[in-house]
Amino acid sequence: MTLKRLFISCFMLNSFIMSSECNLEEFSKNAAQKLAGYTYLKTYKLDASKEAEIEYSYVFSNNTQYVLTLAHELETTDILVSIYDNNRKELCNNYDKKGKKYFQGIGYSCSATGIYYVMFSFKNAKNKCGASVLGFKK
Amino acid sequence: MKQRHYKYIVPILLGTLFSCQKSSNNEDFNQIVEANPIETEVDVSSEIAMQVIEQMPSPLEISAIIKKTGLSYNSGILNPITHMENYTTNSQKAINFGIYATDLGYVNMYNSSQDAMNYLETVSSLSQDLNVSHFFNFELLQKLATNEQNLDSLMHISTQNFEEINDYLAKSQRGDLGALIIAGGWIEGMYLACEVHQKSDHKSLREKIGDQKVSLSSLISLMNAYKSNPDVELINKDLMKLQNIFNKIQVKEHTRESKVIEEDGIPMYQDKKVLTVMVTDDEINQIRTLVIDLRNRLVK
Numbered sequence: 001m002t003l004k005r006l007f008i009s010c011f012m013l014n015s016f017i018m019s020s021e022c023n024l025e026e027f028s029k030n031a032a033q034k035l036a037g038y039t040y041l042k043t044y045k046l047d048a049s050k051e052a053e054i055e056y057s058y059v060f061s062n063n064t065q066y067v068l069t070l071a072h073e074l075e076t077t078d079i080l081v082s083i084y085d086n087n088r089k090e091l092c093n094n095y096d097k098k099g100k101k102y103f104q105g106i107g108y109s110c111s112a113t114g115i116y117y118v119m120f121s122f123k124n125a126k127n128k129c130g131a132s133v134l135g136f137k138k
Numbered sequence: 139m140k141q142r143h144y145k146y147i148v149p150i151l152l153g154t155l156f157s158c159q160k161s162s163n164n165e166d167f168n169q170i171v172e173a174n175p176i177e178t179e180v181d182v183s184s185e186i187a188m189q190v191i192e193q194m195p196s197p198l199e200i201s202a203i204i205k206k207t208g209l210s211y212n213s214g215i216l217n218p219i220t221h222m223e224n225y226t227t228n229s230q231k232a233i234n235f236g237i238y239a240t241d242l243g244y245v246n247m248y249n250s251s252q253d254a255m256n257y258l259e260t261v262s263s264l265s266q267d268l269n270v271s272h273f274f275n276f277e278l279l280q281k282l283a284t285n286e287q288n289l290d291s292l293m294h295i296s297t298q299n300f301e302e303i304n305d306y307l308a309k310s311q312r313g314d315l316g317a318l319i320i321a322g323g324w325i326e327g328m329y330l331a332c333e334v335h336q337k338s339d340h341k342s343l344r345e346k347i348g349d350q351k352v353s354l355s356s357l358i359s360l361m362n363a364y365k366s367n368p369d370v371e372l373i374n375k376d377l378m379k380l381q382n383i384f385n386k387i388q389v390k391e392h393t394r395e396s397k398v399i400e401e402d403g404i405p406m407y408q409d410k411k412v413l414t415v416m417v418t419d420d421e422i423n424q425i426r427t428l429v430i431d432l433r434n435r436l437v438k
Contacts (some may be wrong), residue, residue: 136199
């Protein structure tokens with residue numbers, strides 16, 4: 001009986017550790033698989049256990065369509081991804097106000113070459129872990 | 139909004155006293171470097187270097203435009219793999235690693251599997267010399283290169299590997315080599331665009347060439363950080379000459395109605411602001427002359 005309890009406790013502890021682990025490689029792979037029709041550019045690994053928001057920058061080019069796909073635990077986590085211009089003005093984000101949901105990515109058709117900022121923030125997140133992949137097409 | 143804080147160390151009084159400062163993300167990287175009076179002693183934070191590296195556009199974007207023009211594949215414009223034996227110093231190896239990596243991207247865009255294999259071997263060999271070969275799964279990449287159906291995966295995985303190498307070099311004490319790899323990649327992208335444009339005078343390539351001011355500024359910022367390496371400084375002087383030409387190019391701005399469409403369940407935003415570069419024939423010729431001269435000196 002004691003051994004059975006010990007086994008169950010170990011199993012539960014192991015399940016807890018597994019669920020709290022941040023499998024960035026797996027999320028990166030999943031995000032890349034969503035790049036249908038776009039050429040891969042970059043992977044952003046999102047482990048926000050230490051920081052609430054994660055920011056990256058990239059030079060977007062004129063006449064180019066960019067897409068940022070997302071992968072994370074769908075049941076427990078939402079990720080808000082916002083794109084800002086060089087003056088830190090928000091241009092768009094993946095939150096659907098009407099449907100009150102977060103899209104699993106965002107696209108931006110660039111018509112002014114410049115440095116753009118991409119901000120990821122975890123919302124309603126139990127596990128602040130995920131990945132985003134940037135792709136482009138002409 | 140989150141503020142990133144960067145530390146950079148300024149050695150004072152023969153390196154015996156150090157002072158640390160923090161700067162906000164809004165500060166221009168150029169200003170940070172230029173504000174430092176002791177140029178050769180600058181120890182730029184790897185975080186700042188990484189920020190510049192992460193924002194550099196991929197040379198793949200230029201190869202994609204070249205392919206979109208409908209022009210056929212031309213291996214004659216690439217740096218021949220036989221040149222690899224000429225590169226003996228780490229700086230030469232790093233810059234040509236970047237050049238060959240861009241060539242590999244061009245080759246992959248055109249699904250040329252035999253050339254992909256050859257350029258992959260060259261890049262792999264240079265990565266060993268630069269002690270970054272552990273980022274390459276050469277066997278897997280080689281397997282992918284043998285089949286034209288797999289060239290998309292090859293492009294994806296090799297691009298990811300180059301990204302990891304650049305991150306690693308920026309974080310380590312070899313940021314100068316990382317900067318040279320990035321510079322090599324950028325210069326080769328420009329070279330391919332200039333070479334193809336010279337033969338085709340295609341409008342989209344002309345615009346792409348004239349539109350490189352922002353990425354060139356980022357590259358110069360990165361190179362400035364490592365100019366204690368004389369090879370970096372030498373190349374940077376040429377890049378600054380190029381920047382003088384880019385500074386003269388007129389840019390026209392207008393606005394249009396923004397719109398959002400949904401594509402495969404993802405919202406696609408189209409911005410209001412439109413910038414159009416008005417590059418003249420004379421400016422294109424000046425850029426081309428400088429780029430071709432610089433690139434040909436680097437690959438010799």
